[in-house]
Amino acid sequence: MYRIMMIDDEYAIHLSLRKLVERSGLRIEVAGEAEDGVEALDILENCRPDIIVTDICMPEMDGLEFIRRVRESHPQMHFIILSGHDNFEFARQAMRYGVSDFLLKPIDPAQFHATLERACRELEERKTRFSRQTKWTLAQQRHKARLAELLWSADEPEALEQTREIMTLFETMGPKEVSLSRYAHMLISELLSALEERGLMLNMDTGEEQWAQDDPLACGRQIEDKVKEMLKMIRGARNLGSHHNIQKAKRYIEENYAMEDLSLQEVADSVGMSVTYLSRTFKSETNMNFVKYLVQVRMEKARELLAESGLSAQEAAYRVGFSDYVHFSKTFKKFHGLTPSAYRKQCKAMNGG
Numbered sequence: 001m002y003r004i005m006m007i008d009d010e011y012a013i014h015l016s017l018r019k020l021v022e023r024s025g026l027r028i029e030v031a032g033e034a035e036d037g038v039e040a041l042d043i044l045e046n047c048r049p050d051i052i053v054t055d056i057c058m059p060e061m062d063g064l065e066f067i068r069r070v071r072e073s074h075p076q077m078h079f080i081i082l083s084g085h086d087n088f089e090f091a092r093q094a095m096r097y098g099v100s101d102f103l104l105k106p107i108d109p110a111q112f113h114a115t116l117e118r119a120c121r122e123l124e125e126r127k128t129r130f131s132r133q134t135k136w137t138l139a140q141q142r143h144k145a146r147l148a149e150l151l152w153s154a155d156e157p158e159a160l161e162q163t164r165e166i167m168t169l170f171e172t173m174g175p176k177e178v179s180l181s182r183y184a185h186m187l188i189s190e191l192l193s194a195l196e197e198r199g200l201m202l203n204m205d206t207g208e209e210q211w212a213q214d215d216p217l218a219c220g221r222q223i224e225d226k227v228k229e230m231l232k233m234i235r236g237a238r239n240l241g242s243h244h245n246i247q248k249a250k251r252y253i254e255e256n257y258a259m260e261d262l263s264l265q266e267v268a269d270s271v272g273m274s275v276t277y278l279s280r281t282f283k284s285e286t287n288m289n290f291v292k293y294l295v296q297v298r299m300e301k302a303r304e305l306l307a308e309s310g311l312s313a314q315e316a317a318y319r320v321g322f323s324d325y326v327h328f329s330k331t332f333k334k335f336h337g338l339t340p341s342a343y344r345k346q347c348k349a350m351n352g353g
Contacts, residue, residue, distance in 0.1 A: 002123055003031035005049035007040045007066070008082065009058050013105070017053060020112050026120055037061030041069060049077075051119050056083040056094075067097045076126065078119050082107070136173040143169060144187070147227075148194035156231050163227050167220050180219050181211035188226050195234070202233050245271045246285040249278060250293070257297045260321045264290045298322070299335040306340060307347045313340035 006017050014033050021028055032047030034040035036058040052070070056063040063081060070077055080101040081094050094102055101115050143166045150159040170183055178186075192202055204226070212218035248271045256262050267290065268278040283289050288296070298320040305316040314325050317340070322328035332340045 002026075002028045002050040002120060003048060004028050004051040004053065005032045005034070005040065005044070005047050006030065007034045007037065007052065007054040007058070007063070009035045009055065013055070013082070013107075016107060017112075020107070020109055021116070024113055024116055026113075026116055028116060028120065035059075037063065037066030037069075040066060044070065044074075050123055051078045051080065051116075053080045053082060056081055057085075064093050064097070067094070067099065071097055078123060080115055080119065132173065133175065136169070136175070139169055139173065140166065144190060144194075148191055151191060151195060151227070151230055151234060152198060152200075154231055154235050156228070159227055159231060160224055163224055164220070167216075167223065171216060179213070180216060181213050184211045184219055184223050187223065188230075191227075191230065195230075200234065202230060204229065204233070242281045243285060245273055245278075246282055249273075249282060250286070253294055253297055257294060257301060258319060258321050260323055262294065262321065295331060296335070299332060302328070302332060302340065303336060303343070306344045313344055316340060 004021060006014055008014055008017075018030055018033075021030055028051070031049050032040075032043050034043060037054070038060040040052075040054070041061075054063040054066060058066075067079055067081075079094075079097075079099045080103060081099055082103050082105055084105045101119070103111060103115060143162060147159060147162045147166065150162055166187065170180070174183060188204070192204060195202060211222055249267050252267050252270045253262070256266075264279060265275055268275045271278070273281075279290060282293070286293055302316050302320045305311050305319055306313065309316075311319065313329070317323075317325050317328035320328075322331075329339050329341075332338075332343070336343055338346065
């Protein structure tokens with residue numbers, strides 16, 4: 001049901017228009033009536049009309065000034081103008097305000113009915129367009145967010161499938177006034193921005209002129225190629241960054257192995273990585289997990305201490321982060337084939353001690 005407001009300083013016009021609306025059989029109800037533009041502005045928000053029928057010549061505020069003011073806050077309002085004179089200047093100004101319906105008094109019932117029908121049809125079409133646009137906007141936002149996630153995780157098969165779904169969505173629901181090449185440019189630019197927000201800057205040309213203008217298949221292939229290029233750059237940047245961070249993590253371990261409670265969390269914090277990501281990439285880079293690598297570093301340092309210093313086996317254990325000598329001794333023997341004491345004696349004998 002659409003709501004209509006009528007503005008005219010003649011009571012007879014109000015009565016006539018009301019009857020015509022009520023007898024029209026259209027889904028329209030009279031929401032409010034006013035004698036001039038000032039009164040109409042006062043009751044506008046309470047009436048919430050979809051259609052306004054207004055006279056041009058009224059006291060206090062004429063119809064054109066009223067339309068101008070309403071347009072500032074209600075740009076989609078549908079206006080029907082009434083005039084007692086066939087005045088071209090009024091019509092010209094009305095068109096400037098986006099008014100296409102201009103009726104002369106006395107009102108011809110058939111013409112008024114046709115005008116109302118056209119207003120309802122335009123409102124219905126506008127509602128349909130808005131609904132379609134809303135669905136399209138929400139759907140593409142959801143799909144683009146998903147594609148950005150897949151790019152970030154470097155999942156190429158899923159990313160390409162999601163890209164095809166986005167292009168199908170554009171072809172079936174996208175706004176007609178946006179060209180495919182324009183949308184391709186916007187899509188890649190938004191994906192690059194989403195990755196930039198995560199701290200990943202990719203230097204890629206997204207110029208609108210590079211896309212196939214009138215060939216959906218060709219443009220679709222170009223977009224997929226861009227997605228593949230992005231994935232390659234992401235993997236390259238991530239591998240380089242991971243390698244750098246793992247080298248930093250290894251240095252941190254080698255500088256702090258003597259701390260008995262040295263943990264993966266502390267190492268992760270030192271290189272600015274999550275524990276889960278560090279654990280996974282550390283094993284990928286070194287072919288061993290954090291604990292095994294730490295123990296290896298400690299055992300190598302212990303071997304050096306026992307071979308090159310006068311420290312006792314127990315003192316060497318403390319120096320490399322072990323407070324439990326029995327555990328240290330078993331671990332050392334597992335790595336070097338001798339207990340710490342036996343290894344120390346062997347080194348002394350070899351050195352002539």
